Amino acid sequence: MNAALYFELVDAVAKVDGHAGLAAVAGRIAATPMHPLERRVLDRALRARSEALIIQAQLTVSMAFREAAPEAKSFAAHG
Numbered sequence: 001m002n003a004a005l006y007f008e009l010v011d012a013v014a015k016v017d018g019h020a021g022l023a024a025v026a027g028r029i030a031a032t033p034m035h036p037l038e039r040r041v042l043d044r045a046l047r048a049r050s051e052a053l054i055i056q057a058q059l060t061v062s063m064a065f066r067e068a069a070p071e072a073k074s075f076a077a078h079g
Contacts (some may be wrong), residue, residue, distance in 0.1 A: 001034040006042075013045045022050055 009032065010023045029042050 001038050003030070005032065006034070009042055010045065013042065013049050016049050016053070019053065021051075022053065029073065053058055 009025070009029055012028065016022045016025055026046055029039070029046065034042075
């Protein structure tokens, strides 16, 4: 594989900011002829980016919930 194309795909994976973009880059990778080792590395990068997007979405929801919820009161006995 052309090194410039390989690094373009690596950069494209790193820049993905949503699941639609992830699918588009995955399609580009699937359609590109390359050495099996290169494909394995790019597939691993895609999985890592996908997991990072999932975690980011969970944290965003968690932070939004925390900001919207009233302050929690302690159940500890005062005395």
